């Protein structure tokens with residue numbers, strides 16, 4: 001196994017290019033199951049999760065070619081409907097083949113995804129949406145077994161205890177594309193990735209209105225054609241590099257991104273003293289002066305994204321004063337707290353809030369990456385810490401950050417991989 005070594009203390013400078021959004025790309029790739037023809041997806045990031053989705057689609061009888069930043073997917077006559085445990089267990093997002101399989105083949109057997117280190121991750125809303133459209137679902141031997149003789153449009157309220165659900169909205173929308181009549185999804189997730197998926201489905205011939213709002217309307221159609229689509233830039237990668245500049249007191253240009261997808265993050269970071277401005281050729285990030293503590297609460301879009309919570313906490317560990325970071329999407333997503341404290345941070349948990357007392361300086365330490373965004377927080381903390389930080393279980397980062405050490409090193413960082421002892 002490999003670990004990532006970060007030698008801290010460099011102020012980042014230079015330009016970084018943002019990749020396509022993983023969380024857009026995965027459901028979009030799954031949506032190609034609905035098409036009768038070849039689809040071309042561009043701006044695809046080179047990530048372990050994308051490779052897993054390629055394998056899953058091949059298992060389902062799709063022909064997939066993945067070269068550079070383009071994936072070409074074509075249906076074959078050998079359609080299958082079983083998404084096996086060994087693939088779903090490595091990537092929870094595999095569950096987003098459920099909606100397209102029911103929509104197109106009217107049959108699906110998808111391994112039940114289960115929880116993960118960021119806490120329980122139920123799928124009741126996925127099942128609610130698909131059942132409302134007429135699918136019959138049961139859980140057997142760890143699989144969701146689904147059948148649908150007929151799919152009919154329905155009005156479906158998709159809100160749970162923690163608000164809307166990104167992939168439940170995606171699954172319901174994808175199955176509804178072939179349902180008879182009109183489907184209305186109330187409390188639909190508004191995340192840009194859901195909008196991107198809807199835009200792709202529309203290019204394929206689907207009739208969808210209201211994407212990006214809490215009320216999405218889908219009018220069933222008989223077939224979808226192939227389509228070509230370029231995935232939106234990764235807003236979480238953008239946010240992560242923004243914090244990399246801020247935490248190192250650097251000055252960087254971020255290219256190929258969309259700030260309109262990051263309003264809450266920009267608002268909070270600006271309050272903390274980070275300057276984020278459009279300049280020719282990109283977005284310039286640097287500090288305005290010293291940083292101030294902020295209180296942040298994660299919420300569904302357009303609120304502050306849970307996927308930026310750990311990185312924001314890393315920034316606050318060295319910001320004088322007290323910051324309160326409250327997690328309202330995954331109340332247990334705090335595994336990074338103990339690792340940051342190993343580096344000298346002063347954070348304690350009160351329920352689903354982290355109270356961060358800023359310290360003068362973090363010091364490098366061996367730490368454990370526990371999930372994708374927690375791993376990113378370790379890299380950020382390591383960039384600003386004294387000395388060397390060894391981050392084990394680097395495979396988490398490879399799931400969601402394209403070429404992280406190459407991109408960071410272009411900005412002057414000193415990051416490399418070593419074999420774990």
Ligand code: EPZ
Pocket residue numbers: 023024026093120121122123124125126127160161162163164165166167168189193305306307328329330372373400
């Ligand atoms: C997506 O997961 C993202 N994954 C996650 O990104 C992200 O953290 C999350 O949305 C929230 O923004 C992909 O897009 C592949 P949810 P998803 O359903 O769709 C509860 C990353 O690091 N809920 O929107 O699975 C749930 O427990 C990752 O890239 C139910 O109660 O998340 C949570 O509290 C990790 N019942 C809230 O809704 C359900 O049936 C939002 O989860 C489904 C979800």
